[in-house]
Amino acid sequence: MIRGLSRIVPNVVVGACLAIGFLIVQPAAAEEKPKADAPAETQASSAVSAPLVKGALPADDPTAAIWSSAPPATFPMSPQVHWPTRNLEATVKDMIVRGLHDGTNVAILLEYADPTEDPDDAAAVQFMVGDKKAHFAHGQPMAQVEGGPVNIWYWKNKDGKGVDMNAKGFGTLKIQDHQDVKAKGAYANGRWKVVFSRPLDTGHPEEDTLITTAGFINIGFAAWDGKKDPSSGELKEKGSQKAVSSWWYFRAEAPPNYTGYYYAAIAVGLALGFQFVLIRKLKKGQSA
Amino acid sequence: MGPIIKLILLNVVTYLILKFVLPNVPGSAPLPASLIFLYLLLTTSGFLILATVSAESKEEFWGPIQRFLVGDGIGGLQALRWVVLILFPLLVGWQTYSSTAVSDAPPGENRTIHPAPPGEYAGLSNPVPKTPETIQQGKGFYAAFCSPCHGGNFDGKGSAARGFNPPPANFADPTTIAMLQESYLFWRIKKGGVGLPIEGMPWKSAMPRWELELPDEWIWKIIMGEYDGAHQSPRTWE
Incomplete structure (x- = not known):
């Protein structure tokens, strides 16, 4: 009996210890996961998650009802202080962002408060292109890290369209030869809603950010209050004077994935089988 | 005290020392969970080797486990046996699920706040x-x-x-x-x-x-x- 036992029981004990060990360690390990940076008190989000929709994408409708099915993410904005010409105060304080995709195209909705509607009001979304990290201020060069370019989607109220651009450092902003981005804005009740849309993959990986359902990519936001000073005619914000965000995350959600449940079911089956064989062997050993 | 109780106590004490005492020793730092787990595994393995050096100590260690799992007339422990037999597969399943499920969280970032200057x-x-x-x-x-x-x-x-x-x-x-x-x-x-x-x-x-x-x-x-x-x-x- 002891001989039979000595072959099986160590496995059980090690298995049980593993299970108990995992139970003890799991909460501890969860604690150790690096927490997402949460700088400001108002910081609510660190990522935009764009659900997959079955029907038509509201690519040119910032006020479509379907937007309410996309979870909003709120990001704090700062005046652009990184580079001259700076502004030390900006109109837009928070950017509410939603995303949707249909497997082919992606639509991103920016929503923010701006007390006046002006022809020069503008907004932009920014992404890194390729594998290299790009500085959030127009992908400007970094001293010790080889950076990549940024892809900027820009919309201005009076132009009423999206512009697809690239930059790698200040003063290098360039409109792309192939324009893949559409944009449309709607102003109501002191708030702008601007929707940008584009194919997930444009076929131009050197210039456009590739959006896949595989994971998170970096995203940043900017907004310009195009209010004119009545006496001087100067725009309140233009060019490098704007509200900007840091880099945050964006992802197009993958279709629902149930593999985790399958694996769990298989594991439960294996554990049950193991118990069954174990107890049968033990009982045999006992009666022998 | 039975050897199984000893094993459990040994692991609990080892865990408490590694988790709460060692980080407070001057010059030390909190241990990663994976390292604590490894130490507990080593403690258990060492104990198992000791517990199986002689036929007598082996019986002393495995006997109660075997009686608990298949023995007759264990009274109130009968219910506990069923709890263990049901809980174990569920734990394995839960563990498998949580390690394979796709994470909803954006990637973690380990930014060094004060890196070395040139x-x-x-x-x-x-x-x-x-x-x-x-x-x-x-x-x-x-x-x-x-x-x-x-x-x-x-x-x-x-x-x-x-x-x-x-x-x-x-x-x-x-x-x-x-x-x-x-x-x-x-x-x-x-x-x-x-x-x-x-x-x-x-x-x-x-x-x-x-x-x-x-x-x-x-x-x-x-x-x-x-x-x-x-x-x-x-x-x-x-």
């Missing part, structure tokens, strides 16, 4: 004589160039700070400039966020590269003004 900055000392006038000048420059983000109170809460991630450093916090030498601040102000090495994630920092806009002498004065205003002293190596 060699040429190590050991630089402030060439500006420390007088009430120069400190005052430094505070003036600080108010003009730094306070919009780092705050008039040197607390990192300037009016332009809220959108930036990482947030502007809080100089009143004893883990920022009080831990650093003046030469380190000189490097950070001069080269700005884009001057950071890769572990500092330079692509996220909004800190301007002030060498393009301010002379070195102003930067040294700003450093003096910062320490004075934040009621901190530079770190020195004595």
